[in-house]
Amino acid sequence: MPNPVFRSKAFQAPVQRAKQEQHAGFQQGQTQQPYGYAGQPGVGPNAYAGAGQSMSPDQLANMYQQPSATPADTGRMTYASVINRSAVVFGLIALGAIIGWTVFNPILYFGAALIGLVTGLVNAFKREPSPALISVYAAAQGVFLGGLSRMFDSMAPGVAFQAILATLSVFAVVLALFRSGKVRATPKMTRIVLVAMVGYLVFSLVNFVLMITGVVDGAFGLRSGVLGIAIGIIAVLLASYSLVMDFTAIEEGVRAGAPERYSWTAAFGLAATMIWMYVEILRILAIFSQD
Numbered sequence: 305m306p307n308p309v310f311r312s313k314a315f316q317a318p319v320q321r322a323k324q325e326q327h328a329g330f331q332q333g334q335t336q337q338p339y340g341y342a343g344q345p346g347v348g349p350n351a352y353a354g355a356g357q358s359m360s361p362d363q364l365a366n367m368y369q370q371p372s373a374t375p376a377d378t379g380r381m382t383y384a385s386v387i388n389r390s391a392v393v394f395g396l397i398a399l400g401a402i403i404g405w406t407v408f409n410p411i412l413y414f415g416a417a418l419i420g421l422v423t424g425l426v427n428a429f430k431r432e433p434s435p436a437l438i439s440v441y442a443a444a445q446g447v448f449l450g451g452l453s454r455m456f457d458s459m460a461p462g463v464a465f466q467a468i469l470a471t472l473s474v475f476a477v478v479l480a481l482f483r484s485g486k487v488r489a490t491p492k493m494t495r496i497v498l499v500a501m502v503g504y505l506v507f508s509l510v511n512f513v514l515m516i517t518g519v520v521d522g523a524f525g526l527r528s529g530v531l532g533i534a535i536g537i538i539a540v541l542l543a544s545y546s547l548v549m550d551f552t553a554i555e556e557g558v559r560a561g562a563p564e565r566y567s568w569t570a571a572f573g574l575a576a577t578m579i580w581m582y583v584e585i586l587r588i589l590a591i592f593s594q595d
Contacts, residue, residue, distance in 0.1 A: 381557055399446060400448075404450020405450040409451075413448055413452070416448040417448040423444065428576075432565070433566060438572045456589075459590060460594070463590055467585045470589070474540070478547045497542060501542055507535070511526045523590075536587055539584040540581060557570065
């Protein structure tokens, strides 16, 4: 997966992860047990082989009459836990956006953008998820997005609301196509998208340097007019496929029995992709309004 957020083995398919763990155990000269029913190494049916010898028949009967443990009971990531953590993250983004929209302060926006960049990089490459850092990232990005939206909305009234609706619409369509099985992430397409993302990043950096050095004029630099709209559409398509890869990683994480704490990682990955998509759609609509 190009998204470094989902590089952890917790988001790998069970077979793929088991192969990696067995290979690692072979290299270390020892056998490494795969995840068991509770998502912990070495926990499985054989671990309880001798448990029945010290229990009475009534105790055994009572144990077998108990309902089966759900993934939530065993501390594993579920779709519900991902939705709950995502609700918290997007709620913090919305709260920060309200503050950023209400309080007009460029210094506040710059500080929020810097905090969001730093915490975003830390969260992306951190092995274990940190709910506190992810919450700080969400709130800071929300403040930045609120200020950015207000700036664009002052140029073209109503453009921020349109961008929100468009972003949510794209998310809903991609999720529906993914759930139906009509859109899936393939290795070949993922490689193509990864190359395109690198090219887009290089172009964005070059455009930013040209703007701050005064080589090009305008609010969008090289991303003005028809060229800017075309590049924006390509960026939205890349972000849409990134959503597909995020959904795939979450699906594999749930199937692999990833620990519940990785629900925060999934929420962070979705938030990062949605923020990117919103900014691109907002820019496209602003260019359209200027033209």
